[in-house]
Amino acid sequence: MKKKKGSKTNNPFCTLVLALDYCLFNMILMRRIVSFFLLIFSWSLFAKPNIVVFLTDDQGWGDLSLNGNVDLSTPNIDSLAEDGASFDSFYVCPVCSPTRAEFLTGRYHPRSGVYSTSAGGERLDLDETTIADLFQAAGYRTGAFGKWHNGMQFPYHPNGRGFEEYYGFCSGHWGDYFSPPLERNGKLVQGKGFCIDDFTNEAMAFMEKSVKAQKPFFAYLPYNTPHSPMQVPDRFWNKFKDKELKLHHRDPHKEKRLHQLCALAMCENIDWNVGRLLAKLDKLKVTDDTIVLFFHDNGPNGSRWNGDMRGRKGSTDEGGVRSPLLVRWPKGIKPGTKVPQIAAAIDLLPTLADLCDIPAKTAKKVDGISLKPLLTGRQEGWSERILISHWKGRTSARNQRFRLDNKGKLYDIPEDPGQRIDVGRKHPKVNAELLAAVKKFDNEVASELGTDDRPFVIAHPGAKRTQIPARDATVHGGLKRSNKFPNCSFFTNWTKTEDKLTWEVEVGASGKYLVEMWYTCPKKDLGSVVQLSFTNKGSFVSVGNLVQQANDPPLRGMENDRSPRTESYVKAFKPMKLGVIELKKGKGMLTLQALKIPGSQALEFRLLMLTIVDN
Numbered sequence: 101m102k103k104k105k106g107s108k109t110n111n112p113f114c115t116l117v118l119a120l121d122y123c124l125f126n127m128i129l130m131r132r133i134v135s136f137f138l139l140i141f142s143w144s145l146f147a148k149p150n151i152v153v154f155l156t157d158d159q160g161w162g163d164l165s166l167n168g169n170v171d172l173s174t175p176n177i178d179s180l181a182e183d184g185a186s187f188d189s190f191y192v193c194p195v196c197s198p199t200r201a202e203f204l205t206g207r208y209h210p211r212s213g214v215y216s217t218s219a220g221g222e223r224l225d226l227d228e229t230t231i232a233d234l235f236q237a238a239g240y241r242t243g244a245f246g247k248w249h250n251g252m253q254f255p256y257h258p259n260g261r262g263f264e265e266y267y268g269f270c271s272g273h274w275g276d277y278f279s280p281p282l283e284r285n286g287k288l289v290q291g292k293g294f295c296i297d298d299f300t301n302e303a304m305a306f307m308e309k310s311v312k313a314q315k316p317f318f319a320y321l322p323y324n325t326p327h328s329p330m331q332v333p334d335r336f337w338n339k340f341k342d343k344e345l346k347l348h349h350r351d352p353h354k355e356k357r358l359h360q361l362c363a364l365a366m367c368e369n370i371d372w373n374v375g376r377l378l379a380k381l382d383k384l385k386v387t388d389d390t391i392v393l394f395f396h397d398n399g400p401n402g403s404r405w406n407g408d409m410r411g412r413k414g415s416t417d418e419g420g421v422r423s424p425l426l427v428r429w430p431k432g433i434k435p436g437t438k439v440p441q442i443a444a445a446i447d448l449l450p451t452l453a454d455l456c457d458i459p460a461k462t463a464k465k466v467d468g469i470s471l472k473p474l475l476t477g478r479q480e481g482w483s484e485r486i487l488i489s490h491w492k493g494r495t496s497a498r499n500q501r502f503r504l505d506n507k508g509k510l511y512d513i514p515e516d517p518g519q520r521i522d523v524g525r526k527h528p529k530v531n532a533e534l535l536a537a538v539k540k541f542d543n544e545v546a547s548e549l550g551t552d553d554r555p556f557v558i559a560h561p562g563a564k565r566t567q568i569p570a571r572d573a574t575v576h577g578g579l580k581r582s583n584k585f586p587n588c589s590f591f592t593n594w595t596k597t598e599d600k601l602t603w604e605v606e607v608g609a610s611g612k613y614l615v616e617m618w619y620t621c622p623k624k625d626l627g628s629v630v631q632l633s634f635t636n637k638g639s640f641v642s643v644g645n646l647v648q649q650a651n652d653p654p655l656r657g658m659e660n661d662r663s664p665r666t667e668s669y670v671k672a673f674k675p676m677k678l679g680v681i682e683l684k685k686g687k688g689m690l691t692l693q694a695l696k697i698p699g700s701q702a703l704e705f706r707l708l709m710l711t712i713v714d715n
Contacts, residue, residue: 160400176375184428185437206449206466229462232262254563275670326366354403358663504534560608583668625699636688
């Protein structure tokens, strides 16, 4: 019999079943709701904090309004100190690549094979564990955006050192900061606008993708300013171009006005980009869960106000190696924390690993120590220590109060930051202690460098492409570099067939590789035959082609310079295919030469690119 629509049942058994079913449904629903909130709670409780690291290039300690410079305004960078911790006495290296190496490894740079800023000496030994290796192994997405300066060819490349994403350039400096040629994970691309703005955009996009993927991120922004060439967008330059400065270098006659003004404008551009990224963290709602760290790679690259300290970039004196260190982490660091204890770039790897509860398991023992107790207010029993500054045979030592300079003179830094009065006779015990520390460092650490016999690695199976720049070449004959600083240089004056370029290399994997060459050549000089060859244990293979298409662009870069430069200008080099070469694994000599030169010169050369040819 059919039940009438809308009627109710009076069967007690059915009523009981329905009631039990209703209760069971609600119990399951409540369990799921509770499980969901427990999951969210546990995720927030145990989730690793994100990391953002800003490292600027050639910015002095005095180039922040935070440190008393009234000639510029850096409110966004200053806010990191207000909302987090600031270190009064933090030390880096005298120049770029060593500081980057010490940040990446937690070890003094001579231990890791870094002894130069170019031509292979900037490379980090392959048996070193990097901070990116640690965070990647801990489940972080890792990205670097900017100037790498610790090796170009894989596995020295950032993609081989723990960074899954890389956008920028690997050389020590670049020839143009407005839409320059850059690379993305080994592939050459064209930059978009002013490079610091571009790097920040890429880092923010990386952060956003990581948040959407619900993965913690480690974003490293090694900016390349205010390193020369002195270039900055109009909106920042216009504020400074006619400015009368109130603060000056301790030796005012050494100042170069345009250089000073542009450096300050570039610092304000950095601050603007720091502000943009901090706002992005707010928008992504991860500010409280993100550790933001800011520091410089060495002292200022010019004679400008730096708190009366002696020394600038390249010096092991206080002004050459003192940097701000600002660390913000709303969940873990009390706002306005001031840290008077000395610290250094070697401390950053163990510190960040400790803050994120990541085991700092590195292949070799680190020299740095975790600064977590100083950041979290648990500094009882903090031990006195000695920090070493070293570059090109010059070694200086710093304890909490004194600095022993590379000539053996002792200075009381709190009383005499300008290093004017030698107090070694007044403090013979301290003098002897720091002298002993310098001797020990020179004997046990600096001596680890030895002779660099590392070839340039090409055709490695871990990378599809290998870039081989003019920077790394050995010159034979009358070829000339476009500038004495090799990082962004190219070769000219290729007038004889005896002239050639060579690279000592190691082929990582046997295989076939497409060879492309970036060149310029005016129409009147077309017709040269260019050959690339590889000699390996008596075997010889080569590939070559005729230069048929003219490419005669003018020098560029000067149109964006605010102050005269010392580095090379650049050109719009274009690639031509030389062909496919079959290389065998192993060490050998790569040689580029012109077999025929019908015009006044063969070409101007910028770089080679090898790309694996899929079977």
